[in-house]
Amino acid sequence: MTHAHAPYDDDRPLSRVLSGPEPDPAGDAGHPEPPPRVGFFTDTSVCIGCKACEVACKEWNALPEDGLKLSGMSYDNTQELGASTWRHVAFVEQTRPAPVPAPDGRTELPLAGDGGGSGADPGGEGGGMRWLMSSDVCKHCTHAACLDVCPTGSLFRTEFGTVVVQEDICNGCGYCVPACPYGVIEQRPSDGRAFKCTLCYDRLGAGQEPACAKACPTESIQFGPLDELRERAALRVDQLHEAGVGEARLYGHDPEDGVGGDGAFFLLLDEPEVYGLPPDPVVTTRDLPAMWKHAGAAALALAGGLALSFALPGRRGSR
Template identity: 85%
Template structure:
C-alpha cells in the first residue's frame, strides 16, 4: 500500500486504503507556532478529556517547560525554546516575537526570543507504527487518524522505535503504548479535539486537511510579507518521507530547533523489498536442502544398477 503510492506519486487516501469504503474528508491539525503563547491550555485540556495521569511536571533547569516531551502520559507537549542568534553586527540580538502577528520589520531588537510550539502525534499518512503492530491495537480510523486501542495492546513495544518522530511511548507500570488519538470519541460526535477547543490564540487549528493546507500557505505568505523570513511549513508535503502528516506545523526556524527531524522517513518503507528478498532466500535454502537430501539417494540408486 505504501510503496504503491510512493511509486505512483499520487496522494493516498489512508482511510480508504485501510478499508473504509466511503470515509469522510480527512481531518487533522495545523499548529501555527507564530501565535503560540505557551499557556499549555492544550496540555491541560488533553489530560482532562482523555483522563491521562500526571507525569512528573519536573523543570529541567534549562527552560520553563515542565513536561519535557511527548510520551505515554503527555499527548500534547508545548515546547519552550529560548533562542539567541548572532546579529549581522556580531551581537546576539533578535526581534522579539509579537504574539499577534509575529516579529515585523519595525520590531524593537532584544536579547532573546521564545519559540513556542505545541507538539503532537503526526498521524502520518504512511504510519510505520501500523505496519509493525502484531495485535491490531493500532488502527486507522475513518477520519484518517491513527489510534491505539489500549485494551488490545500487548506491550510488545514494536511501535516505539518504528515511529520516526519518537512520539509513542510505553507506560512503565504495564508496558502498554499510548499516544494522541486526536480525540477520536469527540470526532465521532461531531466535535473538535479538546486541545484545539481550548487553544485561546487559535494556534492549534482543526479541520479538513486540504483546507488547513490552504490556510497554512496563506499564513506563511502573510508572515513573509510582514518580514518574518524564517516562517516555513513542516509536515504538509504529501510527497515527503511519510506521505505527509495529519498534524503539520508552521515554524519560525529550522525543524531541528524544535526537536523535529528535518527529513522524516517511514521506517518500514523497505519492508516489501525485504520480504521479497527473504522469500527468495527461503526458496533458495529449501531448494538446496532438497538437493542435499535427494542427490545422494539418486547416486546410490545408480550404483546399485
Template identity: 75%
Template structure:
C-alpha cells in the same frame, strides 16, 4: 462528506508563530482523555515542565530560548502591519525587548502519518486507521510488545510505566465521532492549534506563511504538510519559525518500514532457493544410493 460519501481526512495545523506557551492544550488533553499527571520537571533552566511527548504527555508545549538580536521597533512595526500578525509580534517584543532573547513556543503532537510505520509493525491490530484518517491505539488489545516505539520516526509513541501498553494522541477520536473538535484545539486561546479537513488547513497554512514572508519574516516555513515527504505527509503539520531541528523535529523523516516489502521479497526468494537446494541434495543422495 465528499461526493463519494467518504469522510474527508482531518488533522491539525499548528501555527507556532501565535503560540503563547499557555499550555492550555496540554491541560485540556489530559482532562478529556484522563491522561495521568506526569509530574513537574522544572529544572530552573526552562518553563517547559513536560520535556517531551510520551505515554503521559500527548500534547507538549516546547519553550525554546534563542539568543538572537531582536529589533524592537521592527517588531512593533510588524504589529501595525495587520491584526493577523499582532499576537506573534507582541510575543517576540515582550520576550526580546532589552534582553537579546526570543522564545519560540510550539505545541507538538503525534503526526498521524499518511504512511504510518507503527501500523505496519503492530502484531495485534491494536493500532488502526480511523474513518477520519487518524491513527489510534486500542489499548485494550495492546500486548505491550513495544514494536511501535522504535518504528515511529518522531519518537511519539511510548509505553506507560507500570502498565506496559503503548499510548499516544488519538486526536480525541471519541469527540470526532459526535462532531466535536479535539480538546486541545477547542482550548487554544490564540488559534495556534487549528483543526479541520486537511486540504483546507494546507491552503490556510500556505496563506499564513505568505503573510509572514510579506511582513518580513522569511524564516517562516511549513513542516509535515508535503504529501511527497518521507511519511507521505502528516495529519498534524506545523508552521515553524526556524529549522525543524530547533524544535526537536527530524528534518527529513522517513517511514521506518519503507524497505519491508523488498525485504520480504528477498526473504521469499532466499527461502525458495534454499528449498530448491535442499530438494536437489535429496535427489542426488537418492541417485547415489541406487
C-alpha cells in the same frame, strides 16, 4: 467500541499501500463513504507557550500526571511526548539581534534572522533572545508504521483519517514504539500498554473539535478538514514572508514526503531539528516489500546451496 484495521482490498502492490501519496486513507482502511479527513495545523509563530493545550488534553482524556518538576530546559517541564503526555509545548531559547524599536515607540523582538540567528553573540551590545514555542502532538501519518506493525489490531484508522490506539486490546508487545519515525508512542511502565493522542476521537464523533484546539487562546492549534488547513497554512507562510519572516516554512504538509503527509502539520520558524523534529521522516515499513524480496532470494540461494551439498557426495560415491 472496538474497531479493527480493515485490510486493503484492492490490487495495488504492497509498496503502494505502505508509502507514497494516499488521497483516501480512511476509505482504503475500509470505511465506506468516510467524511473529509481532518487534522491539526499548528502555527508556531503565534504560540505563547501557555500550555492550555497540555492541560486540556490531560483533563479531557484523564491522563496521569507527569512532569511536575522543572527540567532545567527553560519552562519545559514535560520534555517530550509520551504515554501520559499527548501534547507537549516546547520552549526553545535562541539568542537574537537587539530588539528593534518600532515607529510608534513600541519594542518588537524580531522574528526574522536579519544577520542574527542562533549564532548571535549573547554578550554583544544589545544582544537579545527569543523563544520558539511549539505544541507538538502525534502526526496521524497518512502511512502509519505503528498501525502497520500492530499484531492485535489495537491501532486502527478511523473514519476521519486519524490513527487511534485501543488500549483495551493492546498486548504490550511494543512493536509500535520503534516503528514511529517521530518517537511519539510510548508504553506506560505500570502495565506496558501503548498510548498516544487520539485526536479526541470521542469528541469528533459528537461533532466537537479536539480539546487542545478548543482551549488554545491564540488559535495556534487549528482543527478542520485537512485540505482546507493546507490552503490556510500556505497563505499564512506567504503572509509571514511578505512581513520579512523568511525563515517561516511548513513541516509535514506534503503528501509526497516520506510518510505520505501528516494529519498534524506545522508552521516552523527554524529548521525542524531545532524543535526536536526529524528533518526527513520516512515510514519505517516502506522498505518491507524490498526486504521480503531480498529475504526470499537469500532463502532460495540457501536452499539451492543445501541441495547441491547433498547432491555432490552422491555423485562422488557413484564413481
